[in-house]
Amino acid sequence: MSGTESVAFDTPQRERRADTFAMWVFIGSEAMLFGAIFLVFLVAHIDFGPAFAAASKRLSLPLGTLNTAVLITSSFTMALAHMLALHRRWRPTIWALVATAALGVCFLIVKGIEYGKEISEGLAPLLGLPFRYAGPDPVHAEFFFGLYFTMTSLHALHLIGGIVVIAGMIALWRPSGPANRLRRVVAVGLYWHFVDIIWVFMFPVLYLINR
Amino acid sequence: MTNAAMQGTYLGQGSGLRAWLLSTDHKRVAWLYLISLTAFFFLGGAMAVLMRIELATPAGDLVSDDVYNRLFSLHGIIMVWFFLVPSIPATMGNFLLPLMIGARDLAFPRLNLASWYVFIFGSLFALFAVVAGGVDTGWTFYTPLSTLYANGFVSTAAFGVFVVGFSTIMTGINFIVTVHTLRAPGLTWFRLPIFVWTLYATSLVMVLATPVLAASLILIVLERVFGIGIFNPDLGGDPLLFQHLFWFYSHPAVYIMILPGMGVVSEVLPCFSRRPLFGYKAVAMSSMAIAVFGFLVWGHHMFVSGQSAYAGVVFSFLSFCVAIPSAIKVFNWSLTLRKGEISFETPMLYALFFLGLFTFGGLAGLFLAALAVDVHVHDTYFVIAHFHYIMVGGMVTAYMAGLHFWWSKLTGRMYSETAGRIAATVTFVGFNLTFFPQYMLGFNGMPRRYHTYPPEFQFWNVLSSAGAVVLAIGYLMPLFYLGWSLFRGARAPDNPWNATGLEWQTSSPPPPHNFETMPVVTRPAYAYDMKGLEHERFSPHREEAAR
Amino acid sequence: MSELRKLTFGYLGLLALLALTVGSSFVALGGFNVALNLAIAAAKAILIAMLFMHLTGTLPRLAVAAAGLWLVILFGLTLIGR
Ligand code: HEM
Ligand SMILES: [Cu+2]
Numbered sequence: 001m002s003g004t005e006s007v008a009f010d011t012p013q014r015e016r017r018a019d020t021f022a023m024w025v026f027i028g029s030e031a032m033l034f035g036a037i038f039l040v041f042l043v044a045h046i047d048f049g050p051a052f053a054a055a056s057k058r059l060s061l062p063l064g065t066l067n068t069a070v071l072i073t074s075s076f077t078m079a080l081a082h083m084l085a086l087h088r089r090w091r092p093t094i095w096a097l098v099a100t101a102a103l104g105v106c107f108l109i110v111k112g113i114e115y116g117k118e119i120s121e122g123l124a125p126l127l128g129l130p131f132r133y134a135g136p137d138p139v140h141a142e143f144f145f146g147l148y149f150t151m152t153s154l155h156a157l158h159l160i161g162g163i164v165v166i167a168g169m170i171a172l173w174r175p176s177g178p179a180n181r182l183r184r185v186v187a188v189g190l191y192w193h194f195v196d197i198i199w200v201f202m203f204p205v206l207y208l209i210n211r
Numbered sequence: 212m213t214n215a216a217m218q219g220t221y222l223g224q225g226s227g228l229r230a231w232l233l234s235t236d237h238k239r240v241a242w243l244y245l246i247s248l249t250a251f252f253f254l255g256g257a258m259a260v261l262m263r264i265e266l267a268t269p270a271g272d273l274v275s276d277d278v279y280n281r282l283f284s285l286h287g288i289i290m291v292w293f294f295l296v297p298s299i300p301a302t303m304g305n306f307l308l309p310l311m312i313g314a315r316d317l318a319f320p321r322l323n324l325a326s327w328y329v330f331i332f333g334s335l336f337a338l339f340a341v342v343a344g345g346v347d348t349g350w351t352f353y354t355p356l357s358t359l360y361a362n363g364f365v366s367t368a369a370f371g372v373f374v375v376g377f378s379t380i381m382t383g384i385n386f387i388v389t390v391h392t393l394r395a396p397g398l399t400w401f402r403l404p405i406f407v408w409t410l411y412a413t414s415l416v417m418v419l420a421t422p423v424l425a426a427s428l429i430l431i432v433l434e435r436v437f438g439i440g441i442f443n444p445d446l447g448g449d450p451l452l453f454q455h456l457f458w459f460y461s462h463p464a465v466y467i468m469i470l471p472g473m474g475v476v477s478e479v480l481p482c483f484s485r486r487p488l489f490g491y492k493a494v495a496m497s498s499m500a501i502a503v504f505g506f507l508v509w510g511h512h513m514f515v516s517g518q519s520a521y522a523g524v525v526f527s528f529l530s531f532c533v534a535i536p537s538a539i540k541v542f543n544w545s546l547t548l549r550k551g552e553i554s555f556e557t558p559m560l561y562a563l564f565f566l567g568l569f570t571f572g573g574l575a576g577l578f579l580a581a582l583a584v585d586v587h588v589h590d591t592y593f594v595i596a597h598f599h600y601i602m603v604g605g606m607v608t609a610y611m612a613g614l615h616f617w618w619s620k621l622t623g624r625m626y627s628e629t630a631g632r633i634a635a636t637v638t639f640v641g642f643n644l645t646f647f648p649q650y651m652l653g654f655n656g657m658p659r660r661y662h663t664y665p666p667e668f669q670f671w672n673v674l675s676s677a678g679a680v681v682l683a684i685g686y687l688m689p690l691f692y693l694g695w696s697l698f699r700g701a702r703a704p705d706n707p708w709n710a711t712g713l714e715w716q717t718s719s720p721p722p723p724h725n726f727e728t729m730p731v732v733t734r735p736a737y738a739y740d741m742k743g744l745e746h747e748r749f750s751p752h753r754e755e756a757a758r
Numbered sequence: 759m760s761e762l763r764k765l766t767f768g769y770l771g772l773l774a775l776l777a778l779t780v781g782s783s784f785v786a787l788g789g790f791n792v793a794l795n796l797a798i799a800a801a802k803a804i805l806i807a808m809l810f811m812h813l814t815g816t817l818p819r820l821a822v823a824a825a826g827l828w829l830v831i832l833f834g835l836t837l838i839g840r
Contacts, residue, residue: 007724008309008316008393017815018318018392024818025384028825029418035829036426036456039836040441043452065780069773076769079810083761126437143446146439150430193811200802204795208783391817419828455836506831510839522839 003179012179019183023190030158034198037154041147041205044140051140055133056206058123059148060114064207067110068199074103075196078189085185088178093185094170100192101166104159111156115149124149148206155202158195162188220623220720235320236723241306241621243327248294248302249690251334255289256683258282262662263645263679266672271663279662280347281363285340287350292372293334295606296464299471300417301330301382303613304410306621308386310714310721311404313395313730318388326381333374340364340371349660351461352427354442354453358434366435373428376421379467383417386410395713397732401492404712404736408495409474412502416463416470420506424460427453451517458509466505468602469569470498472609473540476562479612480544482710483559484551487737490543497536504533514585523582530580534573541570556708557631561612564639565605572600575650590660593653599646608642611635611689618693619707623720624700630692638685644678711738768809775802 009015045052081096118124122132125142126149133141169184176184217223221238224230231239262282265273274282305323309316317323340346346363348356357365390411394403430453433439440446442453481488488494510518510526518526544566553559575597578584588594615631618624648671653659657668664672706715711734717726734741779798783791807813813822 006316006318006320008314008318008320008389014392017817018388020815021391021817021821022319022384022388024821025387025418026380028821029380029384029422031825032419032828032832033422033426035832036423036459037430039456039833040426040430040452042833043449043836043840044447047449048447061780065776068776072769072772072776075772075806075810076765079765079768080762082810082812083765126439128438139445140447143440143448146441146446150433150439150441154429190811193806197803197806200806201796201799204779204783204799208779208795209792415824419824423832451839452836455839459832459836506828507835510835513839518839522835525838526835 003177005180005183012183016179016183016186019187020190023187027190027194030194034154037151038201038205041151044143044147045209048137048140048143051137052144054135054137055141055144056209058118058121058133058135059207060117061207063110063114064203067107068203070103070107070110071196071199074100074107075193077103078192081185082189085182090173090178090181093181094173097166097170097185101163104163104166107159108156108163111152118145151202151206155195155198158198162192162195165191217623217720219722220718221723222623222720224723233324235316235324237305237309237317237320237323238621238721240320240323240327241302244297244301244305244330247327247331247334248298251289251293252686255286255294256686258286258289260679260683262286263676265662266664267676269664269666269669269672274662276662277347278345280349280660281345283660284346284349284363285337285368288337288346288368288372290602291350291464291468292375293337295468295602296379297330297382298468298606298610299475299613300386300410300413300467301326303475303610303617304386304406304413304471305382307617307714308389308407308410309393310620310717310725311407311712312390312393312398313713313726313732314389314393315724315726315729317385318393319385322381322385326378326385329381330375330378333371333376333378336371336374337368338371340368343367351457352431352453353457354431354434354450355444357431358440358442366432369428369431373425373432376425376428379417379421383414383421386414387418390414395730395732398713401495402732402735403495404474405477405488405491405494405498406471406474408498409470409477412498413467413470415502416467416505420460420463420467423456424464427456427460451513454513454516455509458512459506462509462512463502463505465598465602466501468606470501472565472569472606473498475609475613475616476544476565477540478710478712479558479562479616480547480566481737481739482616482708483556483562484548484553485739486547486549486551487735487739488543489546489549490539491736493539494543497539500536501533504529504536508533508580511580511585514582515589527580527582531577534577534580537569537573541566541573555632557626557628557635558612558616558708560632560635560639561608561615564635564642565608565612568600568604568608568639568642572597572602572604575600588653590658591653592649592657592659595659596646596649596653599649604642604646608638611638614689614693616708617714618696619703619719620714621720622697622700623703624696625703625707626689626696626700627692630688634685634688634692637681637688641678641681641683641685645675645682646678648672648675648678711736764809768805772802772805775805 003012004015006015009018077096077099081093081100084093084096119129122130123145125131125146131142135141165188169188173181221236231243261274262279265271265279343364346365346368348361348365352365352369390407430441434441434443440448442448442450444450477488477494508526508530510522511530514523575593579588579594579597615626618626652668652671657664703719705717705719713730716730775798779795782794787794813819
């Protein structure tokens, strides 16, 4: 077939349109997944506002802010990759993709440092680790940290997925033709930005709202 | 199956294992699903038979209470997620959607094949849970039972269901994009067969509801494996919230499990009464209405579980409303039959049985949606009878109707019509014998999910168990005569039922890319009233394209 | 390349919004802190969707609108149930 990946399409243009639509439907579906988790948080927050406010002060606001900036920057480089791919400037496209993935790794490293800090302070109620918390209402503070780890790790898993896909895409760069390259950059880009948007909501919800 | 006649059809494209397991042809992927789903259907069915044998006597003599709990849990999990949710969409939907809209394949053939592998991967987890010791939470995985008390392989099973959910979402995305982007020239939305409309509506539900199920299952697994107590009341977690998330998915999911069946019946009834579908637009739109409004009623599963009385009233009202689009369809199907030249071939028999059984189960739903009545019959056999009438009497019957209707297209062979009619009738009798008594039991107060019961319930239970045997025979028969027809059945003509629809315009079985010349559509669906149907309908002349 | 200019402005805008949202959390506004933080998050999301994700065309918008509506259903009916 004429440069399409699926036999169903007769032109690459139609295929790209279908691809983009499919990605948006997928994003809608993912939004429901995160929506459900946010709902769980919201319900708990309604019930235990003050305990959650106190617990959220124990998170590291500087590191959280830094990470938000890192992720926004990665979205920017991803948008650059898209723009460059549209102009078929493949070499800079690759560099923009590498930068995006590298920033993703940065985010994960900072997140890892945060996790390490929280675990060493006894704020991680997982796997039977001891939970030591001096503030008011430790029971519901534990609940907050449970949610915090759930939400951020789910987000991190999505980010890891994105990094792996970008890496795979770069590995398969040579054999794939221009039409396929562009399609893949567009598709991965949409996903990456979506994961960024999730963080854009998670950051204030976890770090700021309860202050 | 491979002989000279199959050359040039999709069945002639290699018969080795590789040619089947790696083919991205939607028609072959449909077969992969068909075979695996058949296996799950009979596995789940075997568990049901064991339960019915146990319930033939009031005492718990065949299995212990613990084993019985595992039987009904796995029966529910397998039947819902490994059979009924993918049933019609992944088999006939997969096979027919591109054919019906005049496309060469689904939009994403590789995604389609991948969805089957994901499905198998997920279902292996569940099978592992069965072998390793089972699950005893029921298919609903209610917390805190599933998180704090259940001792089975809850995480494994939940993870399996979670993974299978991805395959559902993949199918959903593929179908939605396909319907939007790959319709043949001239095939406007209101010329689409109703089967396509229902697949579209189903996909919408799949894509928007399944992730919420995924979220609730992840939280259960996190709680059990990592000790993060999201639903743990000791931590302030809200077990009821799990029910909200679960039913936000699972009520719409019951429409995943009926809408495609409605689609099949909408194809079969006009064909065998030689009449256009009555009220086409109303039927199409009510499919969409069901998909949307089905999301507004989940609280009717929680009337007695502690949600606010205000919410109970709202959900009760909305539940009554959601029956309206279903009723519209029932009326339209019935009016399609009016003054038709009805003939009773096997698919039609199944479709008529669907009509009766679905209506009967749906009406019981209205009883349940009434708050005061539900307090009485909640968690009794009345609920069991309600949903089996719809899911088995409705969906499985429609599945059979579709399988017989399109069998010639799938295989290029005809099955024995006599055997088909006998099996359909046996199924109908066996079904009613099995499940009608359960209405009586439930109304008289027998709770569900117990392996023993007071002797006064034995009469209806014995009837039900006897019915289960008849029903099992009814479901086993097609396995043999359809299997036999694969090798010995008469060669099928391209359009044995003289039906409208693009899928009948190509050969039986179709060529690898479905059509020799890509079709152009100039007629509405179900043009059974047009003269000279056999000769001039939908002639696939690309040149005279309608533009 | 005016496209590049657009992306850069979007990027700077996002960073500014980040500074705003962090800054606002040090000012006690009562209940308005929550509303403000969420509004800023929504603004950021819209910026990303429009500039970086090129959210145009009927079909993608349809998908987003559907997800939005369904989230409203999920949140709304769960909260009345409590
Ligand atoms: C006419 C529209 C319908 C209404 C008003 C309705 C109403 C209800 C109600 C109120 C219940 C809860 C009963 C209880 O637990 O006390 C229920 C249970 C159930 N319904 Fe329906 N229903 C309808 C259609 C359907 C359809 C089409 C299906 C399946 C295809 C279905 C499958 C189920 C299932 C599986 C359950 C039981 C779930 C469980 O507790 O294990 N219903 N229905
Ligand atoms: Cu329901």
